[in-house]
Amino acid sequence: AQTVTQSQPEMSVQEAETVTLSCTYDTSESNYYLFWYKQPPSRQMILVIRQEAYKQQNATENRFSVNFQKAAKSFSLKISDSQLGDTAMYFCAYKLSGAGSYQLTFGKGTKLSVIP
Amino acid sequence: GAGVSQSPRYKVAKRGQDVALRCDPISGHVSLFWYQQALGQGPEFLTYFQNEAQLDKSGLPSDRFFAERPEGSVSTLKIQRTQQEDSAVYLCASSATPPWDRAANSGNTIYFGEGSWLTVV
Numbered sequence: 001a002q003t004v005t006q007s008q009p010e011m012s013v014q015e016a017e018t019v020t021l022s023c024t025y026d027t028s029e030s031n032y033y034l035f036w037y038k039q040p041p042s043r044q045m046i047l048v049i050r051q052e053a054y055k056q057q058n059a060t061e062n063r064f065s066v067n068f069q070k071a072a073k074s075f076s077l078k079i080s081d082s083q084l085g086d087t088a089m090y091f092c093a094y095k096l097s098g099a100g101s102y103q104l105t106f107g108k109g110t111k112l113s114v115i116p
Numbered sequence: 117g118a119g120v121s122q123s124p125r126y127k128v129a130k131r132g133q134d135v136a137l138r139c140d141p142i143s144g145h146v147s148l149f150w151y152q153q154a155l156g157q158g159p160e161f162l163t164y165f166q167n168e169a170q171l172d173k174s175g176l177p178s179d180r181f182f183a184e185r186p187e188g189s190v191s192t193l194k195i196q197r198t199q200q201e202d203s204a205v206y207l208c209a210s211s212a213t214p215p216w217d218r219a220a221n222s223g224n225t226i227y228f229g230e231g232s233w234l235t236v237v
Contacts, residue, residue: 004158037228042230043153043205043207043230043231043233044228044229044230044231045159045207045209045228046228047225047226091158091159093158102147102149102164102171102172103161103164103172103175104151104159104161104226105161106158106159106160107158108156108157108158109157109158
């Protein structure tokens, strides 16, 4: 079974600074997707960034970028120029690729606080 | 509506009561998912519908949990004889295409609702 581990229960960062959230996963598969979701107090999960395992290039979305190390099974999220609105829970998630694959497996989350 | 809508947002049930949680997915979305998120945990998969067909219910914790999507749009998650361990946020999500449809690219993005908070006392 696939597992996703987020080893940092809580982190804080000063506004405008850069922070990196860690995620490792365990899988025997070679084709899969990795995601970072943001969950504000409203509880709605919002997709931040997505990475396909067969793509070597790290995904970027504006201030958000990932460092995907397939051999190490590591998928960290870097947030640049942190803003107060980035304060939220962040979840790393895994999904197998291929027909019939639909389950997302989530980590336990990292609570990020951006300090003014 | 513009997004996935869930109701009620908050529900307090006495132990042993039955509850029904409703999900209105984004109009036209083929895929619908239910996840359970206990306090301090990440969401865990409960069940998946493709249109009206329930393709996977392997994540439902017990036979007290039942989900349906009779017309391929609105879905209801029913919990019978609620127990304290059922207290959680129940998240519904939908996507325009089956989530394994790589050709759809951004079309298979999964959109989540704000969840229904269930507290069993």
